[in-house]
Amino acid sequence: MSAQSVNELSSDRPYVRIAQTSGWMPDPTGMLTYQQVKQPAYSSLFQPIQHDIGAFGITKAAVWVHGRVSNPATNVTYLLIEFSNIDSLTLYYEHGGELHVAQSGSLQYKPNPFHFHGFTFELPANDGKPVDFWLRARTGNALIVPLAAATAEGVPTALADMYIVELIYLGVVTALFFYNLLLFFWVRDKAYLWYLGYLVALAGFNLLYLRGFHYSLGPRAALFFNQYGIGLAAVSYMFTIGFSVLFLRSKKYAPVQTRILRWIFWLLWVPVICLALGWRVPAIRVSELCSFCIPVLFIWMSINAYRKGYKPALYFLIAWTALLSCVLLFVCTNVGLLHYGTWSFHILPIGSGVEMILLSLALGHRYALLKKEKIDMQAAHLEYVNKQKDLLEEKVSLRTQELAKMMQHLRESNTVKDKLLGIISHDLRTPLGTLSGLMELLEMKALSPQEIGEFAQMARQHIKHINSTMHNMLNWSLSQMNRIETRPEKVELAPLFQLIADTYRFSAGQKNIRLEISVPPGATVFADDHQLELVIRNLVDNAIKFTPRGGVISFGARDAGGKTELYVTDSGNGLTSEAAYKILYGSKLYSTDGTANEKGTGLGLWLCKEFVANNGGELHISSIPGKGSTFYFRLPKDTALLP
Structure with missing residues (x-):
C-alpha cells in the first residue's frame, strides 16, 4: 500500500492504527526540513512498513512519516503517538492554504485533555476530505513510533488498549x-x-x-x-x-x-x-x-x-x-x-x-x-543437650576409671620404689659391706697373697654390680622425673655395636664367653643414641650374666622392611614363658641370680622397655628353657616411619 493511502475514520471506526498505511523515511543527517521532504524527489523515499509500530532502535537519525487521514464528521481528528520516550516530535500539515506546525515530545511537554500517556496532535476537520501530514521524530532513546488516528470517541479505546x-x-x-x-x-x-x-x-x-x-x-x-x-x-x-x-x-x-x-x-x-x-x-x-x-x-x-x-x-x-x-x-x-x-x-x-x-x-x-x-x-539443640549430658556422664565414668588406673599405677610405683629401697638397703649395702670388710683385712695384713687375689676378684665383681646398679637407678630416676628427653637422630649401628663389644669383652672373657657381632654395612636407625646405647649395654650385660662359661652371645642388626631389627641372643639357661611375661608386662621388677651367682635388680630390663618405647619400638623376648634367649626390638630407619 502506498504512502498516500487514506486512513478513514467513522463512527464505526473511531480508532485506527496507521503505521502500515503511512510512508516512512529515515533522515541519517537529521538536517532535512519540511520544505525539502515534501518535494516530489523525496516522495519515492517514503516507504510503508509491515507492522503496526515503526521501530528503528537506537539511532541518531531523524524519522519522517507521511500519512493521510480523513474524518467525514466535522469534529477534530487526533493523531496519537502511543509511546512517551521520544525527545521531540514536529507535525506539519497545510490547511486553508497555510502551513501549520505543532511540536511536542518529552523536551516540549504539553498536557493533553485525555491524560493520554503519550503524545497527541490535532488535525483539523476538512469537510471529510483527506488531510496530509508530515511528522518528524527524533530521540536519544530507542526510536519507537506507535502511530494511530482517532476521533474523540476513539481515544478511550487507545487508552484501554495501551x-x-x-x-x-x-x-x-x-x-x-x-x-x-x-x-x-x-x-x-x-x-x-x-x-x-x-x-x-x-x-x-x-x-x-x-x-x-x-x-x-x-x-x-x-x-x-x-x-x-x-x-x-x-x-x-x-x-x-x-x-x-x-x-x-x-x-x-x-x-x-x-x-x-x-x-x-x-x-x-x-x-x-x-x-x-x-x-x-x-x-x-x-x-x-x-x-x-x-x-x-x-x-x-x-x-x-x-x-x-x-x-x-x-x-x-x-x-x-x-x-x-x-x-x-x-x-x-x-x-x-x-x-x-x-x-x-x-x-x-x-x-x-x-x-x-x-x-x-x-x-x-x-x-x-x-x-x-x-x-x-x-530439636537438634535439645538432642545436642541430651547427648552432652550423656557424654558428660560418660566422661565422668571414664575419669573415674582413669582415677582408678592412676591409683593402681601409684600403688605400682610405690611397689617399684619399695623395691628400689630394697636394692639400696640390700643389693648395694651388702657388697659395700663386703668391700669394707676386705679393706679392713687388707689394713690388718691378715690375708695371704692367694687370698688377696681371690678377694680382689670378688671386689671387682661387687664394684661392677654397684656401678651397673647405680647407673640404672640414676637413669630410672631421671626418666620418672621427665628429665630425660628423647632426641632421635640418625645412628650408625656398626660403630655402636663395636663399642659395646669392646666394653664387655673383658667381662665376657672372665666367663670364657665368645661375643659375635653381625651388622649389615651402612645399617642405621633413627633413635636417641644415648638411650639406644643404654638398651644394648643392659641387654648384653644381662646376656653375660645368664650365659654359662664357654657360651656364645651374638648381637647385631638385620633388615626388617622399613625398619631395622636389633637383637641380643645368648646360649644361656633361657626363660620360661611366665618369666618372659613378668619381664615384659609385669608391674614389679623381676630378677634372678646369674650363672655365676651374679646379682641383679631387674631395673635394667625395666629401663630397656621404657627407652625402646620412647624411640618407637617394643621389646620382645623369644626364649626356650635350657637353650637360650633372644631379646629383640625394631626401630625406624628414618623419620617417615616414626609413630
Missing part, C-alpha cells in the same frame, strides 16, 4: 509490595528488603519509563524519566543481585557465580554514571548487555543450588527463566532483531509480573523452610 495490562501489573506489584513488607517486619529477613527494592525499581522502569506513566506527573517528571529512566533497569538489577545472593545462599551453593555477580554489580554503576553525564546510548547498551547476562547467571545459580538440595531455588529458576524469555524478546525488538508490535510493550510487564509472583512464592517457601529449620534446630 494500559489495561499495565494497570493489572500495577495492582499485582502493589499487592506484592505490601505483602512482602509485612513479611519483612515479621521475620526481619534482609532478603525481603532487597526484594522490595527490586520490586519498586523494576515497576518504576516498566511503568514510568517504558509505558510513560511519568507523563501524568508533570513536565519536570516527564523530562527526568525520559532522560534518566533507563537507569531504573540498572538499579533494579542491583537490588535483585543482592536479593539473589541472600535468597539462594549463593556463597555456599554457587560461589563462582557469586564472584561474577559482584563484578556485574559494579558494572551496573556504568549506566548510572553515563546517564549523569548525559550519555544515554552507552547507558542503554550496557543495560541491554546486563539484561542478557544477569538472568543467565541467576538461572545457572538456581540450577546449582537446586542440585545441591536447596528446594526454594526451583521457584527462582522458573521465575528467571520466564523473565529471561521476555527480556530476550524485548531486547531483540529493541536492537532491531525482531519487529515491534503491540505485544512488545506488554511483554516486560507480563514477564516481570509473573516473575515477581513466583519470587514472592519462593520467599514464602523460603520462610516455611526457615521456620522448619528453626524447629529442626531447636
Whole structure:
C-alpha cells in the first residue's frame, strides 16, 4: 500500500492504527526540513512498513512519516503517538492554504485533555476530505513510533488498549509490595528488603519509563524519566543481585557465580554514571548487555543450588527463566532483531509480573523452610543437650576409671620404689659391706697373697654390680622425673655395636664367653643414641650374666622392611614363658641370680622397655628353657616411619 493511502475514520471506526498505511523515511543527517521532504524527489523515499509500530532502535537519525487521514464528521481528528520516550516530535500539515506546525515530545511537554500517556496532535476537520501530514521524530532513546488516528470517541479505546495490562501489573506489584513488607517486619529477613527494592525499581522502569506513566506527573517528571529512566533497569538489577545472593545462599551453593555477580554489580554503576553525564546510548547498551547476562547467571545459580538440595531455588529458576524469555524478546525488538508490535510493550510487564509472583512464592517457601529449620534446630539443640549430658556422664565414668588406673599405677610405683629401697638397703649395702670388710683385712695384713687375689676378684665383681646398679637407678630416676628427653637422630649401628663389644669383652672373657657381632654395612636407625646405647649395654650385660662359661652371645642388626631389627641372643639357661611375661608386662621388677651367682635388680630390663618405647619400638623376648634367649626390638630407619 502506498504512502498516500487514506486512513478513514467513522463512527464505526473511531480508532485506527496507521503505521502500515503511512510512508516512512529515515533522515541519517537529521538536517532535512519540511520544505525539502515534501518535494516530489523525496516522495519515492517514503516507504510503508509491515507492522503496526515503526521501530528503528537506537539511532541518531531523524524519522519522517507521511500519512493521510480523513474524518467525514466535522469534529477534530487526533493523531496519537502511543509511546512517551521520544525527545521531540514536529507535525506539519497545510490547511486553508497555510502551513501549520505543532511540536511536542518529552523536551516540549504539553498536557493533553485525555491524560493520554503519550503524545497527541490535532488535525483539523476538512469537510471529510483527506488531510496530509508530515511528522518528524527524533530521540536519544530507542526510536519507537506507535502511530494511530482517532476521533474523540476513539481515544478511550487507545487508552484501554495501551494500559489495561499495565494497570493489572500495577495492582499485582502493589499487592506484592505490601505483602512482602509485612513479611519483612515479621521475620526481619534482609532478603525481603532487597526484594522490595527490586520490586519498586523494576515497576518504576516498566511503568514510568517504558509505558510513560511519568507523563501524568508533570513536565519536570516527564523530562527526568525520559532522560534518566533507563537507569531504573540498572538499579533494579542491583537490588535483585543482592536479593539473589541472600535468597539462594549463593556463597555456599554457587560461589563462582557469586564472584561474577559482584563484578556485574559494579558494572551496573556504568549506566548510572553515563546517564549523569548525559550519555544515554552507552547507558542503554550496557543495560541491554546486563539484561542478557544477569538472568543467565541467576538461572545457572538456581540450577546449582537446586542440585545441591536447596528446594526454594526451583521457584527462582522458573521465575528467571520466564523473565529471561521476555527480556530476550524485548531486547531483540529493541536492537532491531525482531519487529515491534503491540505485544512488545506488554511483554516486560507480563514477564516481570509473573516473575515477581513466583519470587514472592519462593520467599514464602523460603520462610516455611526457615521456620522448619528453626524447629529442626531447636530439636537438634535439645538432642545436642541430651547427648552432652550423656557424654558428660560418660566422661565422668571414664575419669573415674582413669582415677582408678592412676591409683593402681601409684600403688605400682610405690611397689617399684619399695623395691628400689630394697636394692639400696640390700643389693648395694651388702657388697659395700663386703668391700669394707676386705679393706679392713687388707689394713690388718691378715690375708695371704692367694687370698688377696681371690678377694680382689670378688671386689671387682661387687664394684661392677654397684656401678651397673647405680647407673640404672640414676637413669630410672631421671626418666620418672621427665628429665630425660628423647632426641632421635640418625645412628650408625656398626660403630655402636663395636663399642659395646669392646666394653664387655673383658667381662665376657672372665666367663670364657665368645661375643659375635653381625651388622649389615651402612645399617642405621633413627633413635636417641644415648638411650639406644643404654638398651644394648643392659641387654648384653644381662646376656653375660645368664650365659654359662664357654657360651656364645651374638648381637647385631638385620633388615626388617622399613625398619631395622636389633637383637641380643645368648646360649644361656633361657626363660620360661611366665618369666618372659613378668619381664615384659609385669608391674614389679623381676630378677634372678646369674650363672655365676651374679646379682641383679631387674631395673635394667625395666629401663630397656621404657627407652625402646620412647624411640618407637617394643621389646620382645623369644626364649626356650635350657637353650637360650633372644631379646629383640625394631626401630625406624628414618623419620617417615616414626609413630
